[in-house]
Amino acid sequence: MHELSLAMSIVQTATELARQEGAARVVNVTVRIGHLSCVHEEALRHAFTLAREKTPLADSSLTVIPVPVRIWCHTCHAEQELPSMQRFACPSCGNPSGDIRAGQEMEIESISLDDITAETTDDNTPHP
């Protein structure tokens, strides 16, 4: 369950950014998760619902963009998407390549902020 550690990092980073930006709430977090990153999307979503409690992300949604594995083929001189993670070889010419260009991502791409300043919500008034 390393997804809980990841979810806590996501919440921590988004909380800091929201504070820097003077926003009261984070409405959505978009992450890019590579197929090779060993992150289970459902486990991450579940962990996120636990990690966001009592933070500015309490009502936030999580958008996950899966990133397929892409390698560079040194024979075709082209980037190729791998149809299978069990075979690191060019799908066109069949030559092996371990030159990974995408698919290992674990990134926060963007966050959506509710642009009400933190000061105006200090009374914890619920949002409409």
Added chain:
Amino acid sequence: MTTPRILEVRTKILKQNDETARAMRQQFDRLGLLVVNLVSSPGTGKTSFLLETLRRLRKQGEPVAAIVGDLETDNDARRLAESGAPVRQIMTHGLCHLEADMVAQELADWNLADFHYLFIENVGNLVCPTSWDLGEHVRLALLSVTEGEDKPLKYPGLFNTADVAAITKCDLAEACEFNRDLAMANIASVRPGMTVFETSAKQGTGIDQWLAYLASRRHAECHAG
């Protein structure tokens, strides 16, 4: 209520861990300390492999140390201490992997300039440790002959973050009907060109090649010593 504003972030989820790891690696480089992170499933024989590694390096007169991560117990640390090397246990109490700040905390009061090699035996797990950089120079993925030849196909993520691989318990290969060629082909399939050490800690085979590799990496990576 205003429309939500989208803020482009483009940052790694584990940015903080990566920064801690990078700072540690710079420190290791300056001190001439080569750091190795050992990753495998539970029962692959990481501890036996590491014990033999520590013993041989000490016999060569190399100052070595080790840190070992486990969910519970300090059994592995006690076994590794039989080598005579300083060893510390990190008990994660349920956490399935080591993180950079755990290692940093453990190293805080060690005089790292005293050592040439530091080994970090990760928690036995083929999935979770792959995401956390611990500041190591070398990540070793271990696979035992008792686990079956298809482990690399099942865990391509690990084999693609590791620098080199070791097959352990080769003394049991025949009894397990281990198909060596198939295992090598599977490793090459998920990680073309990966260097693989075929070892038996019990019989002492393959360890010399592993140590020669470590010496060459230390020479290449570290600017002191």
